[in-house]
Amino acid sequence: MDHVDLINASQTPSAKAVYFVGPFHPRITFYSQQVRALRLAQAMHGLDLVKASHQIAVVGAGAAGSTLACALALLDKQVTLYDPASQILQLQSASSRLLHPHIYEWPTRGSLDDRAGLPVMDWSAGTGGIVCNALRGEFSKIDVSLPNLTFRPSHKLVEIAPSGAAWQLTFGAPDGLQNRIFQHVVLAMGFGDERSSGDVVPEDYWRPGSVGTSATEPVSGASYIVSGNGDGALTETLGLLVDGFEHVSFTRCFLGLFPGDELRIAADIIFTGAAFEQDIEVSLRTNLLPILEMHSVLDRLRPMLRKDRVVTINSSGPLFAAGRASQLNHCMVFALLEAARGEGVTVQRTRGSVKDTKKTTAGTALVGISLGTTPYVGSFKHVVLRHGPDIENRYAPAATLLADYKAHLTPLLAATPGLAAPPVLDEATFELFEELRIQKIADYASKQQQLVQADEAKRIVEILVDPAAHVLIERGSQKLAEVALACEQLPKRVTIDIHVLPNQLPEAIDLVRLTRGSAGKIDLRAYPAVSTEWTKLLPGIGTAPAPTSVRAAQDYDGAQIMPSVDACLMRALDGRVQQAIAQGQTPPLGKLSAPLLAEVGKAWNSWQQILDANHTLRFDFLRWLAQVDQQAISPWDGDYGSIQRMANALIMIMAAHCQQPFAPISVERGNLSFATDAVALGTGCEVIGSDPISIRTEPDDWGVDALILSASGEVDVRNPAGRVLDGGTIGTTMRAARRVSPAIIQNTGYWRTRLAGDLAQWKEAVAEEFAALRQRQDDQLNGVSK
Template identity: 30%
Template sequence: MTPQQIIENATIPGTRSILVLGSFEKRVTVYAQQVRALNLVDALLSENLIRPEGGKVAIIGGGAAGITAAVALARATPRLDRLDLFERSPAVLALQHGSRRFLHPHFYDWPAAGSEADNAGLPIMNWTAGPAGDVATTLRAEFEAARHNSVLTLHADSTVSKLVPSALGPIRVVVDKGSAVGRIYDLVILAIGFGLEAHLDGETPSYWSPSGLAAPILTQLQNPLLFVSGNGDGGLVDFLMAAFNALEHHQIGATLMNLDLGAARAELELIEHEAWAPGADVDLLAAYRARLGPLIPAPVWQEIADRLRPGVRIHLHTNEARLLRRTTALHNRLGVYLVLEADREVGGNVIMVTTGAEFEGGIPKRGEVRIAGQAPFEPWRRFLRLGPDSKPNLRPFESLLAGYPGAVNPPLSATRPESPTLTASASARFGGPAPAPAAEPTPAAPAAGAGTLVAGVARAGTGAVLWSCEVGPEEVGQIWSGGRIVALHCDITAADAAALAPVLARLGAHAAGFTLYTKDVAGWRASSGALCASKALPGPDVDIRFSVAEWQAVTLPGPGVELAAPVLAATIQSRLDREVLRQLHVILYDILGPAAVPTGWPIEPALRQRLWDQWSQWHTALAANDDSCRRFLRLLTSEDDRQPAGEAALVGLGPKTLRPFMTTSTVFALAFAVTSGIPVSPAGVHPGNLASKQLTGHSCGVSWINERRLGMRGVMEQGWTTGVVLLSQLREAVRMMEGDLRMDRSISDAAAVGTIAPGEEPLIIGADDGFVAALEAGEPELRAYLQSIIRWRAESSAPTLEEVDHDAA
């Protein structure tokens, strides 16, 4: 997500400077909340929404998100006038204090790469997997250090009862136990946690309290009954603690994470992929039973059976139709499945599962449990994990939050199955100064057979270059499509590389992994650093840098291909263009085809088919014409249409910029072609990347210009070369684009010397709410929307009656 998107998703409508941090997310872990906090603080600083000197910021909530945001601001803006954190408990991270519940930063992301790493890997407020109380101690220590070394102030035992925003921006924070005088802030971050679980006013202990299930069950009762209700992670974890014999939560987590599943792991990952496919409705427990059972190795079944708790009965209940929902941690789901199957096969069927049944007579906080269709019973211990009781935390802010979209629809970062990731900008801001180039570690030489693709580039004669690689220049797109890791040994200095430098930079920038080994380390680092600089990219948070290391001797595959340097460069560039086009084609099929993968732009089905039909025609034409293909793709990721463009302009064009910058800009171009009444198609020559008999156009997906976020001023100052400009990441309405005309200047005025006449300035169309709504409504609405814009411009460009009379006089 871009800084603008992060801020837009967090800001409460009707206010200018009250933002919500993590209060309505669905993937709520300590790590996920910390990442959201760092991304939000970085976005606020990137967009200059916090005064670095003299600013006043309040944070409400002392959970993981709140204290991480506080420490981040304390470090990044040491000259704030005030940085106050309000927490209604006596201390921050009060829930986790002393808790033995297991926290692992990447537990919910398994089996993704890196998910087994114990280290959170955060630039600040970092921690490692362990009991929640230990994690809280680590984080609290860093928070306290920030308090003693900065303006950060903790107001503990302070309940904020009201926020009073003003039309001018500042917000008054009212605290229940003191005067509100002086508590005026430029910006307030609501980092309100979910609080305690619901229904703790009975026999159920809090999830964070020390659990009696981690000890032996000691009672005179024969086969005591343990009752667990809940289909979320809390319910599944308590079920596992009830089922396993006197194991702490972290011991259960380690057991599940260390299981050698053999062939079953690949099948488990396939089921997970199917469960998250658009429109999927997978009964996970049924799928596990049908497809995993025969593949689970016998030692796994034996280990699970050996750890089951003897002499108890367990009743697991949910009112949902199915046990195991996809939003819970895969390890927890796997553990429940293994326990159920082991109990059924070797444990004596002491576990009962009830699904799709409601409680009768209310929530059974104590006494008898009454479930529809069953006889009443009274368990020895009960664990009701029926969600958080967040209403008391949110009640003081109900009126403000009534219009916050994230309170109804989960924010973007909550709808994905994986945890949020730290943006490149946030990582760079909070990670400290980058090391000097000389300190860059030298990667080890790739081992034969390790899966690394070894390639070589060397001088072969007058103007010729030898390309040595099992993948030839004609097939070089396979490096991107196959996710290959490349070790390129270049025996040419950066100064002598000429046209090859941007080619190799582009190849490496978008490869899954790329190291350039050279004797000219300083030269190539300087060259690649300039070619991969952020200024040349279509937006922030895109890291296309690659490693440059000292030359290492290696056996190169032979015999190699000898070509003139310009021919080699042109061949590789052309094949990389085709690979980008191929990947764009695949992504557009996902978006416009039957899967209808969401992009944030919902498209009416019939219109979606029309756009796909149009794209099929364009794709055929682009695949047949290298010049049109390059021009179309390059301008999707660049506002710069100067001639000649040069090879360096292609470095940012590849898989890493494809999804964020090229997909919606292509959809925008297709929508314009289909419904505007102007049948544009990809252009093969300057200017722009779209053309028709009537006009030229430029469809562009950049999110910044000259390293400043896309906004009206920057757009109007840009030297566009076409009659129409389509900006998929500009959210301004088109009619706002004429706002810079002075009162003494008409759109029909003639041009002054050295300027463009107002009527000849490009028509700039952004993807505002009206455009997105028209996409969702269908072709007639979109046609009316776009044609109204074109009609408005035509009418605005015509001389008025007053102007005609004045000219006649």
């Protein structure tokens, strides 16, 4: 989304200066709210909505509010942050539950990354208490460093009302009601407490004393019911079923039970195209269950099941409703229910909206649920209601604004499904706030070092296997394809850190070529675990550290490396050709006549367009230009020492083209076609292995009809005994003509003299050479026919 779209999705048309941070967006997480906050701050700044004299109130000091307040303050806005609690992030501050930034995004690449990867208010996975303490420390540094940021704890919003073009906010504070005027107001008040029902007041998900802990039941068979089908309810279900459950460690264990990428592929089939709240249980059974059975996943889950409690799961709609919870939670809960079935662990499934709850001597009864078609009349010792937060109650002081915003956003979400997707922090937003944080918050002693480190981090691309999706990914502020495309033209040196073996990368050789061909602009490093194999391809390769990039993971894109290396070679060749045209000479061919160079320039300009339009043709043409020994495909290795010889070969090819028209071609041998079906080879190669190319003296050693050689003057291809020539004798077993010695234009005094001389004389020499070839061919054919 651009800034205009983002602002439109954050405010109501009737109250342009009041903004909301995601209260009605589906799939809300701690991290996603922080990303929304950063993007909103950037949009407000980018559209110049906040003038220098304006005051901004941010109401709510949770993940979104505290991050937004810091971001706006870094952008030099006057910000006051309000919260009813005495500190920021009060809700999660004492929780033993795990906070993880990305796990609910599976199978998105990077969903098992423990670090949030934010430029401001960054954190790593941990319990709520640990995460909140770290973020409070970060907020405190920003608060102390920026006089334009003020935090007002113990202030609860009572009323918000328009005041001309501004807004008047009334807060309940320890010393009474306070009225303040602000030109902009951001309501980031969270999502409210869990909806209650009857005698049961749900304990907040983040409370340290929530039911369903890992403690052993004092009396075996304690009954639990979890009601809901969102991530909160499914996570509670996992905790009740798995012995010693810890969300991330269990998730890593579960994903590790699949040796390949089958789980992600099955999830794609199950969830792609599924309508919101569509029942996907049949699809899970059809597409996931066979994989669970094939890899013995159910057998390995059975020992993990708890048997000291009886669990019932209730949902008003489908338990597995697409979009209601993360794909991974759906897959894990489904797998555990199937494992429980095989282990004989009973898990009841009830349906219905909970109308009421009533305490009884036996526990708590739920009104409105049914087991099959029969109303359920039993009671439960523990009731876990996860029916979603009471947003309306939390935003009661701004009820009219909230209703207007919901009416505005609901059709917008329906019309623009992308708005409902977990937000991604784009590179521009990251760089903006990272630089501001360093410039304004870092201490003087480390500021310069941090700026250097941030700049270096922007020029590192990491290639590794994603543990969540089991696919190759790349990380970095620059894409590998973009780095390859620029190659030797990069403004600054870029480092590519490899964390996989060469046989895992189809383009491993091309990566090495890219490094060599970049003229020092690209550095390739290998992680110690894979460096031995990479050293075989690139002796002296550097050592890469452990992966550190916090940029979003992207699918590895190596398809553009080979074309980019060839494009780099084309630029280098063009530079040498143009230099020769400008100077009238080229080493070691020497002086070149101006009329001939004019013809060379015209032909080369035309050929560049042909070659650039067909990457396969360009690749084949260039690989022969660089290397004669093509038993295995051997392209240019990136060594700039061969550029001059290849450029000279191009000059000689284009010069010969003036008299004997050539065309680049993709064939088994050679890279040029001429006449009707003849093949030529133009190359700057000077050796075959450790031997000079002059060791090839037989016509069949070359397998072409003409040779243009810029790096040799000693190639002499003769017709061996037994060839059919004028006056020869045909063998009785011979039924076809054999190849005769090719036409040869090479780096000898004879050809150098004509390159430097009259254009007509050059053309005459070329014509004579090819006429002699045709005569040899005619003689041979005539001999065979006789």
